[in-house]
Amino acid sequence: MNQASSSFRATADVRPRVRYAPTDTAQTLLQAPGTLAVFDFDGSAAHADDPRRLRVPLRTPSAHPAPLEHWQVEATVEHGREGALQWSSGGGWLFAALTLDEREHGGPEGAARESYAQLCAFLERRPQRHVQRLWNYLAHINDGEGDAERYKQFCAGRLDGMRDFFRDGFPAATAIGHRLDAPLLQVYCLAAEQPGERIENPRQMSAWRYPRQYGPTPPSFARAMRLRGDASLAISGTASITGHESQHHGDLQAQLHETLTNLRALLRSSALPERFDDGDPLKVYVRHAEDAPTVEAFLAEHVPDAPRLLLLGDVCRRELLVEIDGWRFA
Structure with a gap:
């Protein structure tokens, strides 16, 4: 186990800071006091020596490299690996x-089962066991028909691997498809010593209550999570869905408007102003580069102040063209 030097005093009730940073600053960020994680969106998922650095198998749809994502806390940070x-x-x-x-776990269902079993077993031993937010990136999420669709297989394995760890309720989450040739599943989370407050969207059915048409195992996530000790909101992947049904098939502009309406409904449910400011980073997943x-x-036009990171990725339903997640900090 290693410890990153820091001049910060531990402040458990203060939420992490999340921001986007220039592509060439990774080493500087890792050396900064309180760095909890640095994410590279270079589409490679290559191994990094520092456990706080994660290469995500998604890339920007443009020719320009994506900015880094930096998580930072006002505290001394320790880090390590377990397998x-x-x-x-x-x-x-x-x-x-x-x-x-x-390929080492029998496919998407087995890999999801193993990843969540390992993650939950690790969290059970930690004081920071309360998961606020999860991200899941799997290859070719829409391949397969009916119950054989890869996303549905992932959902089944995920729930099996969780067992009863989330018996008090699911955290906020995102699941997006990447396009690497290698069938890699990447799962990461932000957890805390204190539980957050789960937020649902009154315009949408809770995901774990979805009807059978979406697979034998419904998705397992809350629409958002309010962080403890703060009015800040961790927002799940949000798309053009009302009730449980996708809206505006094939119409990108209409899907964008519906998605923004859902985001504003989440903010309203959380008693937050219905806007995103310059400290509220958004991650935007676009199915088609064009x-x-x-x-x-x-x-x-509609969220001009919010920092934005556009990534090329497949939304969990074939008909959805765009999905947005992110943060609304108080």
Whole structure:
């Protein structure tokens, strides 16, 4: 186990800071006091020596490299590895991640089962066991028909691997498909010593109550999570869905408007102002690279102040063209 030097005093009730940073600053960020995690969106998922650094198998739809994502806490940070699991913790917060090859676990269901079993077993031993937010990136999420669709297989394995760890309720989450040739599953989370407050969207059915048409195992996540000791909100992947049904098939502009309406409904449910400011980073997943300019123009008009990271990725339903997650900090 290693410890990153820091001049910060541990403050367990203060949430992490999340921001985007220039691509060439990774080493500087890792040396900064209180760095909990640094994410590279270079599409490679290559191994990094520092457990706080994670290469995510998604890339930007443009020719320009994506900015880094930086998580920072006002505390001394320690970090280490346990087999395939990499982690860091400080100030009452914890980052943990696993990257598994499906071929070693019998496919997406087995890989999801193994990744969540390992993650939950690790968290059970930690004081920061309360998961606030999860991210899941798996290869070719929409391949397969009916119950054989890869996303549905992933959902079944995930729930099986969780067992009763989330018996008090599911955290906020995102699940997006990447396009690497290697069938890698990457799961990472932000957890805390204290539980957060789960937030649902009154315009949408809770995901774990979805009807059978979406698979034998419904998705297992809350629409958002309010962080303890703060009005800040960790927002799940949000798309053009009302009730449980996808809206505006094939119409990108209409899907963008519906998605933004859902995001504003979440903010309203959380008693937060219905806007995103310059400290509220958003991550935007675009299915088709050619749609990126339209998406960027829409965001520039409707959420002009929010830092944005556009990534090329497949939304869990074939008919959905765009999905947005992110943070609303008080």
